[in-house]
Amino acid sequence: MRPAAALFHEEQYFDWKVYALIGSLEALCGLAILGWTHRADVAGLLTHAWSLEFLLGLSAGLGLPFLLIVSVLHMxxxxxxxxxxxxxxxxxxxxxxxxxxxxxxxxxxxxxxxxxxxxxxxxxxxxxxxxxxxxxxxxxxxxxxxxxxxxxxxxxxxxxxxxxxxxxxxxxx
Missing domain, CATH: 2.30.29 (PH-domain like)
Structure with missing residues (x-):
């Protein structure tokens, strides 16, 4: 993507506070979804907390959006x-x-x-x-x-x- 005769090139990332805010909002949304889907059934949630389905859902639900957002926040x-x-x-x-x-x-x-x-x-x-x-x-x-x-x-x-x-x-x- 770089032109052959680039005279100036600069890459900037957004401030770390932006990433922290996005991560915090995603964690809060994830917790809210877990609370809503399990309706205060903490014992049931804890029994499935380390199951493969739960871990895959957690990584896809929180990890992929964060990865997509981070890959966009680059100028x-x-x-x-x-x-x-x-x-x-x-x-x-x-x-x-x-x-x-x-x-x-x-x-x-x-x-x-x-x-x-x-x-x-x-x-x-x-x-x-x-x-x-x-x-x-x-x-x-x-x-x-x-x-x-x-x-x-x-x-x-x-x-x-x-x-x-x-x-x-x-x-x-």
Missing amino acids: TTEAAADVVTVWYGWVPIYRRTINLADVKSCEVVRYRPIADYGGWGVRRLADGDRALTARGDRGVRLVLADGSRLLIGSQRPEDLADVLARSARPDAA
């Missing part, structure tokens, strides 16, 4: 000479490619993820601004030819902005 940003591409997941479930010819300007910014965009991930505000972030509070804001704005979160925003600025104006390199 990759890649810039080549003519495009910048951002995608989420090891098998991309969301991909956005921007032609650098359409970029009017780019600047390194500090933003407030929750206050400005309602959190991390793929975000769109009512005014049309978009954000693609995974963690932290720094990124590169692009202003596109159509007037729209896109924030790309990065742990190395200066490097990304430098590559984008040089690629958008090849005569300046």
Whole structure:
């Protein structure tokens, strides 16, 4: 999936608190389902707790969703000479490619993820601004030819902005 002439490549994982929250919610849901299906029959539940069916059901019911969610919470940003591409997941479930010819300007910014965009991930505000972030509070804001704005979160925003600025104006390199 990597272009032959990638000038910038960054992989980011979401903050550990996101994974902890997801794991906690899954555990609570699992306990609620067990409580609902066994209707306070704790003795009956404990007699079947180590059966093969119970363990397979537990691993499939809690493990697979967690694995799927964790595999999605991975953001990759890649810039080549003519495009910048951002995608989420090891098998991309969301991909956005921007032609650098359409970029009017780019600047390194500090933003407030929750206050400005309602959190991390793929975000769109009512005014049309978009954000693609995974963690932290720094990124590169692009202003596109159509007037729209896109924030790309990065742990190395200066490097990304430098590559984008040089690629958008090849005569300046």
